[in-house]
Amino acid sequence: MSLVEAKTGPPMPPGPLGGSFAWQAEAFHDYDSWALHVTAADVAEIEAAAAATQAAGLDIRRIERKDFPLPGFAPKLATLRHRILGELGFGYVRGLPVERWDPDFRMRVYWGISRHIGDPVPQNRNGHLIGHVIDIGTSVNDANKRITQTNAELSFHVDSCDVVALLCLATSKSGGESAIVSGVAVHDEMMRTRPDLCAALYGPIPMDRRGEVPAGGKGWYEMPLFNWHRNSFTGFAPVRLYVESVRRFPDAPPLTPILSEALDLFYELCADPRFCLMIPFRPGDIQYIHNHVVFHARTAYLDHPPPAPKRHLMRMWLSAADGRELPQALLAKWPVVERGKLRGGAVIAPDREWIVPLEAETPAY
Numbered sequence: 001m002s003l004v005e006a007k008t009g010p011p012m013p014p015g016p017l018g019g020s021f022a023w024q025a026e027a028f029h030d031y032d033s034w035a036l037h038v039t040a041a042d043v044a045e046i047e048a049a050a051a052a053t054q055a056a057g058l059d060i061r062r063i064e065r066k067d068f069p070l071p072g073f074a075p076k077l078a079t080l081r082h083r084i085l086g087e088l089g090f091g092y093v094r095g096l097p098v099e100r101w102d103p104d105f106r107m108r109v110y111w112g113i114s115r116h117i118g119d120p121v122p123q124n125r126n127g128h129l130i131g132h133v134i135d136i137g138t139s140v141n142d143a144n145k146r147i148t149q150t151n152a153e154l155s156f157h158v159d160s161c162d163v164v165a166l167l168c169l170a171t172s173k174s175g176g177e178s179a180i181v182s183g184v185a186v187h188d189e190m191m192r193t194r195p196d197l198c199a200a201l202y203g204p205i206p207m208d209r210r211g212e213v214p215a216g217g218k219g220w221y222e223m224p225l226f227n228w229h230r231n232s233f234t235g236f237a238p239v240r241l242y243v244e245s246v247r248r249f250p251d252a253p254p255l256t257p258i259l260s261e262a263l264d265l266f267y268e269l270c271a272d273p274r275f276c277l278m279i280p281f282r283p284g285d286i287q288y289i290h291n292h293v294v295f296h297a298r299t300a301y302l303d304h305p306p307p308a309p310k311r312h313l314m315r316m317w318l319s320a321a322d323g324r325e326l327p328q329a330l331l332a333k334w335p336v337v338e339r340g341k342l343r344g345g346a347v348i349a350p351d352r353e354w355i356v357p358l359e360a361e362t363p364a365y
Contacts, residue, residue, distance in 0.1 A: 010202045011228045016188035020087045021233075021293045023182050025277040035092040035285075036080050042073045043097060050108040060104075060111050060356045061129060068112030077116040080288070084117070084163060085320055089294035090180055096284040098169055103358040110167045110286070110314060111356070117288055118163050118318030121345030125212050127352040132360035133166065133313040135303060147239060151311075153300040155240040156181060156270040158291040160333055161317035161344035165288050168281040172311035176301030178279050178287060179271075183235035183295050186269045187226055190262075197262035201225040204329075205263075206253050207238045208246040214347045220252045221332040225266065229327035236330065237295045240267055270295060281313070292324060312360075319343050 016022075028034060038046070049068045053060075058067060070077070080091040093113065098106050107130060114120070120129045131148075138149040147154050151172075156179070158164075166178075190198035204222035213219050227234040243263065246252045255263070269275060281287070289296050303310045319342050326337040336343040348354070 009199065010224065012199060012202050012226075013191075013228050013233070016191050017184050017233055018188065019184070021089050021182060022184040022188055023088060024185055024274055025181075026274075028277055031092075031279060032094075035094040036076055038073070038093065038095040042076075043095075045070050045073050046096075046109055046113065049112055050105055053108050053112070054105070060107055061354060063108065063111055063115065065115045068115055070113075070116065074116055077113065081117050084288050084290050085323060089182065089184075089290040089292075091288045092279075093286040093288075094282070094284065096167075096286070098167070098284050106167075106169075107314070107356060107358060110165075110316070113286065114165050114316050114318060117165065118320045119342055121161055121317050121319050121342060122348050122354055123159070123161070123315065123317040124346050125349045125352065127348040127354045128357060129316070129354050130356045131315040132357070133315050134310050134360050136360055147241065148315075151176075151301050151303065154298045155267060156295040156297040157237050157239040158235065158295055159317055160346065161291060162320040162323045163288055163290055163318040164296070165286060165316040165318060166281075167314045167316075168283050168285045168287075169312040169314060170283060170309040171281055172301035173304040173308075174302045175299045176281070176311050177299045178281050179297040179299070180277050180279065180289060181270045181275050181295050181297075183237065183293050184233060185275050186266065186295075187233065187235070189269055189275070190265060194262075194265060197258065197265050198226070200256075200258050200262040201266060202228070203259070205238065205243065205259065206246045206255070207333075208242040208248070210242060210245075212346060215350075218249070218251070220246045220249045222253075223332050224329055225263075227327045227329055230325045232324050234292045234324070234326055234330070235295065236333075237266075237270075270297070292326070317345055319345070 049070060053063050053067060084091045122129060123131050133148045135151040136149050202224050205225055206220055206222050209219050223236050225236055301311055321340055325339050330337045334344050335347055
């Protein structure tokens with residue numbers, strides 16, 4: 001049999017998954033040996049494509065892959081895309097000269113390159129197709145805001161899309177390191193050492209929507225952290241704080257002792273040096289992560305004093321039309337999960353349209 005199912009529980013794989021997605025950190029400590037470094041010829045090609053969209057007066061939101069031809073660089077991106085979706089669950093582009101581009105031009109570059117990876121979907125209720133990850137003074141204790149708009153530590157989690165992209169524009173004075181972990185490797189370690197706790201994470205976990213409530217919905221939802229669907233693993237790791245803040249809703253089910261213990265072990269293993277890969281962001285880096293198998297985090301940080309720029313990343317959420325089959329459980333958070341459709345993303349407010357703000361907005365939820 002390809003899966004096992006407890007009498008009263010959800011489907012689970014019969015044992016550890018293994019495979020290329022179950023990597024450990026020691027294999028990737030030499031960052032520069034596996035990142036995709038852009039060459040001078042690549043940059044010239046990218047800049048020509050971006051300039052052509054400007055000359056044609058194309059709205060950034062309307063730029064498709066065919067509008068951003070990269071005859072020399074596109075094959076490299078295709079290899080990177082396969083690595084992201086089919087082999088490791090992550091990939092990096094390094095060396096884009098973002099410092100010499102104005103906000104509109106660099107957004108065109110970022111958008112155009114990312115269209116070779118996937119199709120953008122909105123990432124918040126304001127309809128942002130590109131978001132700015134920067135400290136705008138939001139309090140981490142504001143239960144209706146995302147932690148990404150603060151300088152606080154962000155625990156291992158996933159975003160509501162097939163692939164999340166982050167372009168680094170400026171780094172912080174200290175901290176702000178990016179961390180990634182193979183959700184498959186963490187799952188397998190739990191299955192080997194504490195199968196009871198691993199099984200608990202295949203059940204529903206209450207999570208706080210942090211103010212992003214769909215019409216007629218509640219301020220919280222339930223989602224398994226581990227899912228097994230059509231012989232495929234899908235992880236959905238919540239920000240730890242969002243599991244804790246859900247307690248503000250009286251009708252949200254409390255965490256059982258075994259589920260609390262399972263979550264403690266899960267986050268402990270995510271931070272374990274055997275599995276956790278710390279990667280320093282540099283201006284001009286783009287990080288692409290396959291959310292269903294790789295989880296990401298960041299350390300707390302301190303910005304440079306003015307007038308130096310703040311730590312600033314630009315984020316995109318991407319849908320992969322040829323991505324894996326996803327379980328129906330994700331519909332608790334995702335508007336659409338069907339393979340071949342534009343899926344994932346946030347439910348936007350009815351009075352909003354999809355936008356690409358050149359600068360961070362306040363509020364930027």
